[in-house]
Amino acid sequence: MKLSIKIMSFVFFYIILLIIIDGYLSAHREIKLFDDDMEHDALMLGHAIKRLVADTWHVKGQDLTLELIEEFNKDQHQIQIRWVWLDAPPGDPFAPRFSRIKLGPVIRGKEISFKKMVAKGVGYRYTYVPVHIENTRHGALELSESLFALISYTNETVIRSFILAGLMLSVSCLLLYVLSLKFIISPLNQLVEKTRRIGAGEFSGDIMLRGKDELSNLASSVNQMCEQLIAAQEAIRTETEARIFTIEQLRHAERLATLGRLSSGVAHELGTPLNVISGRAMLIMSENLEKKGIAECSRIIIEQTERMTKLIRQFLDFARRRPLDKSQIDLRIIIGQVLELLNPNAEKMNISLEFIKNSDISLVSIDSSQIQQLLMNLIMNGIQAMPNGGNLEVELRLERSYPPSQKKCEEKEYFAIDVR
Numbered sequence: 001m002k003l004s005i006k007i008m009s010f011v012f013f014y015i016i017l018l019i020i021i022d023g024y025l026s027a028h029r030e031i032k033l034f035d036d037d038m039e040h041d042a043l044m045l046g047h048a049i050k051r052l053v054a055d056t057w058h059v060k061g062q063d064l065t066l067e068l069i070e071e072f073n074k075d076q077h078q079i080q081i082r083w084v085w086l087d088a089p090p091g092d093p094f095a096p097r098f099s100r101i102k103l104g105p106v107i108r109g110k111e112i113s114f115k116k117m118v119a120k121g122v123g124y125r126y127t128y129v130p131v132h133i134e135n136t137r138h139g140a141l142e143l144s145e146s147l148f149a150l151i152s153y154t155n156e157t158v159i160r161s162f163i164l165a166g167l168m169l170s171v172s173c174l175l176l177y178v179l180s181l182k183f184i185i186s187p188l189n190q191l192v193e194k195t196r197r198i199g200a201g202e203f204s205g206d207i208m209l210r211g212k213d214e215l216s217n218l219a220s221s222v223n224q225m226c227e228q229l230i231a232a233q234e235a236i237r238t239e240t241e242a243r244i245f246t247i248e249q250l251r252h253a254e255r256l257a258t259l260g261r262l263s264s265g266v267a268h269e270l271g272t273p274l275n276v277i278s279g280r281a282m283l284i285m286s287e288n289l290e291k292k293g294i295a296e297c298s299r300i301i302i303e304q305t306e307r308m309t310k311l312i313r314q315f316l317d318f319a320r321r322r323p324l325d326k327s328q329i330d331l332r333i334i335i336g337q338v339l340e341l342l343n344p345n346a347e348k349m350n351i352s353l354e355f356i357k358n359s360d361i362s363l364v365s366i367d368s369s370q371i372q373q374l375l376m377n378l379i380m381n382g383i384q385a386m387p388n389g390g391n392l393e394v395e396l397r398l399e400r401s402y403p404p405s406q407k408k409c410e411e412k413e414y415f416a417i418d419v420r
Contacts, residue, residue, distance in 0.1 A: 046129030350389030
């Protein structure tokens with residue numbers, strides 16, 4: 001909308017400027033033509049009367065000629081004629097209204113016409129036509145015409161020009177607004193809305209703009225870009241799914257490899273409770289035990305069976321492939337399960353495992369199977385790095401730090417697991 005306002009403002013400015021210039025020139029031209037017509041008519045009338053006055057002066061004399069001029073003035077209301085002597089002093093009845101210097105061309109036999117304003121909005125045109133009389137004095141006809149018609153015509157022309165300019169400006173503004181709304185504002189709004197949807201990740205819904213102008217070409221380019229983005233998005237999704245599947249395969253293979261390393265330790269761990277169960281079962285079969293002894297043996301067999309079941313369940317849980325599943329998990333429980341599962345392997349290599357807990361609250365949203373595999377790999381590496389035995393510590397603590405990939409963000413509290 002702001003762009004269309006700027007464009008309309010520039011166009012309006014130049015339209016107003018052109019209308020003002022055209023109106024001024026048109027009005028000036030018409031007023032000039034009207035003024036020229038008045039001057040021409042006055043000169044034509046002066047020419048016509050000049051011969052009549054000259055002939056009457058020669059035949060009937062000055063008095064009758066002046067009476068003829070008076071009679072003519074009675075029939076004329078716009079133009080008044082009087083006889084003047086160009087050398088008559090001011091105050092003389094036949095003295096001209098202008099000085100001898102200004103009337104010099106008339107003395108030399110030329111006709112002149114000029115305007116004189118006597119008050120605001122009141123003026124006259126004076127035309128002097130020399131008349132040659134067989135006399136030593138220079139005489140002329142003075143024609144005076146009111147400029148009321150010219151002034152009225154000028155005012156009407158100016159008013160008409162303003163009205164016409166206002167109408168042209170109004171029509172131009174309305175037409176320009178409608179055209180800009182249809183061909184600029186509406187297409188731009190559609191393009192802006194489309195870019196907002198693209199920014200939000202929505203690429204569907206093409207922009208339909210008719211025509212072959214720049215905005216239509218831009219809309220076509222945006223539609224093509226969206227199609228390419230959709231194709232690229234689909235390709236990235238397919239590639240990501242393939243990568244995730246590959247990673248899961250690798251994780252499962254790594255988990256199976258770890259299980260292979262754990263199997264001997266688990267077998268050894270199962271041997272002890274099996275021997276206990278076998279011995280207690282043989283005591284019961286001997287029938288030499290009292291009722292109290294039989295109950296004690298049964299209790300021991302149940303405990304050893306639960307111990308074996310728990311160990312096998314942990315082994316199978318670690319081996320089973322699971323999809324990504326985040327939930328609130330206590331890290332202490334996960335670390336304890338991993339250490340319990342790896343303890344037989346550690347004991348075979350004369351390594352003691354120790355869990356150091358520096359946090360009472362350790363709930364965190366994670367995928368337990370991934371953390372288990374991570375800890376399993378770290379601890380197994382630690383065990384394999386100590387062929388002569390030793391101590392392996394796993395410490396859980398709280399630490400204020402920044403995310404590894406975002407050094408400029410706010411410092412927060414994180415869980416840290418150290419394997420030493």
